[in-house]
Amino acid sequence: MSIQLSVEGLSKIYQTGEGVRDISIEVAKGELVTLLGPSGCGKTTVLRSVGGFVDPSEGIIRIGDRDVTNVVPEKRPSAMVFQSYNLWPHMTVYDNLAFSLKLKKKKKSFITERVDWALNLVHLTGSEKKYPSELSGGQQQRIALARALLLEPEVLLLDEPFSALDAKLRHELREELREIQAEQNLTMLFVTHDQEEALSISDRIVVMNRGKIEQVAQPYEIYHKPASLFVAQFIGRMNFIKGYAQPDGIRIDQLIFPNERGLIGEVAVGIRPEDVKLSEGKPSIEAKVAKIMMLGHYVEVTLHTIFGQLKMFIDKNEINTVELGRIVHVTLTRIQSFQDSNENYLERNEAYATI
Amino acid sequence: MSRLLKGKVLGIGLVMPSFLTLLVLVAYPVMMSVRTSLQNRAGEWSWDNYRYIFTEPLISQNIRHTMFVTIISCFFVLIIAYGIALYLRFSTRFFSKLINKLYLIPMFIPGVIAVYGFINFYRNNGWVARLIGTDNMLPIIYHVRGLIMINVWFNIPFTTMLLLSALQGIPNSIIEGARDVGATKWQLFIRFILPLSYKTMLVAITFLFMGIIGSFTAPFLIDRNAPQMLGVSMQQHFSVFNEIGQSSSLAVFMFLLSSAVGCFYIWSNMKHSKKELS
Structure with a gap:
């Protein structure tokens, strides 16, 4: 062309x-x-x-x-x-x-x-x-x-x-x-x-x-x-939590994600709400359902976890699987990690859960 | 129903103060002048005063002189003020910013003082004459030239302000849109800037015409003794000749001239507002 x-x-x-x-x-x-x-x-x-x-x-x-x-x-x-x-x-x-x-x-x-x-x-x-x-x-x-x-x-x-x-x-x-x-x-x-x-x-x-x-x-x-972190923040909805990068992986609570780019220390971890999933098996994150909002063809669920707030999108048909105030277990199917380098968080690592 | 009535009463009540003021301070004197103009010295109804102002050669000269000064002054003020307004609207240079801050100053100088300064500056042994030599000095004071010059000086600030606000009301995007489709500077002016500021120009002309035709201070101090502007002539008939009827008929005549311009303005405004809802 x-x-x-x-x-x-x-x-x-x-x-x-x-x-x-x-x-x-x-x-x-x-x-x-x-x-x-x-x-x-x-x-x-x-x-x-x-x-x-x-x-x-x-x-x-x-x-x-x-x-x-x-x-x-x-x-x-x-x-x-x-x-x-x-x-x-x-x-x-x-x-x-x-x-x-x-x-x-x-x-x-x-x-x-x-x-x-x-x-x-x-x-x-x-x-x-x-x-x-x-x-x-x-x-x-x-x-x-x-x-x-x-x-x-x-x-x-x-x-x-x-x-x-x-x-x-x-x-x-x-x-x-x-x-x-x-x-x-x-x-x-x-x-x-x-x-x-x-x-x-x-x-x-x-x-x-x-x-x-x-x-x-x-x-x-x-x-x-x-x-970059900016793009991640600007485009679409994204949860941001802190993670710790070690040579063997990026750790968020019990979850460990591959660290292919070799980030070190504290990293900003971005998770799309659609990549937060309810999970029965382990390893998972414990969360309390704080808010449920019906938004048409999907439901936005606000979860409180030990490392902060997480938003989760679930299908409208699954609205009965969550209940206000209840403890649920979630897992993250895909994360993006950004390391603070020169204020710009340019170092980026993308990882999928290995379940 | 009673609420509707209350609303009506309130509406009329709110308009009343200004309406009454207008009635007492404007409408009543106007009617009185019209009446006086239609009476002769004996107090009988007659056309004598009008016959006088339309047959007396001195007055016809004055009318011609007044129209000449008014139209020429309006023309120059409009051209110069529009030029300045265009410059201030489209230039972003330092000089234009400076003028933007200065151009309104003449509005805050009392008329008599301005005229005094003007006379000192331009009279045949004034400052300018001293600089360029008395022999090279064109007669300006006690000449129609000087009168037109001071009219221009007095009226430019307000007219510029009016036109500038009209030009500033034309969004840049309209002008950029026109340039984008390929309009040259000249086409831009003729097809966009002029049509979009034309209505305000009519307002400016109306104000200018009425202001200059009825002016007194400048013509009284700067113009020759004959022919005179109608304002001066009217004052003279009133307080020097003590011809109340004649001065009233002059006043009515001037009022009609101004009304004609006012009607023209209203008519052209209505014609436009049918087309554009803006």
């Missing part, structure tokens, strides 16, 4: 000292890559640099084969969908969509045809004459997407496009976006702070923190093999 967008060694430091340092990302043609991170991590800076709205201090940005690092936004082959609905309030939907084509001096019949095509794509046929203020938030963002698509961008940039919408609409638009992306074979760079959104729509995810890349991987890998 050919590389459609490449960012090499991008740095942008603001006067406040914040910014991004040495970011390198490659996006293949037809790929949807998400920049994910907490607010202030620099993901929007990267996106805006690609769009041309931020002048990077260092680094090269290529779209296709072309170096666009110093090209102004109006001449870049990229299109952007912004966080706020930024349709032009003084223009009708038709004018909003037709504007870029009018700038290119296209024929009127061609423009009408393309606008129809775009409206059909976002399921808003017939709204040409409306003003943005007459549309709902979701509809406005669909039009914004259509407007960007009409530019036939080589790279489509989306800056938290759905964050202002309510949850249900967000899910709908997410799916629609994924469909359109697949249909049109679009290359997309998508910024979000919503990890669920990132996991659900991305081909690959770039997790960022404090202006640096923590991990670049496919959603499954990001979830299952977080490269």
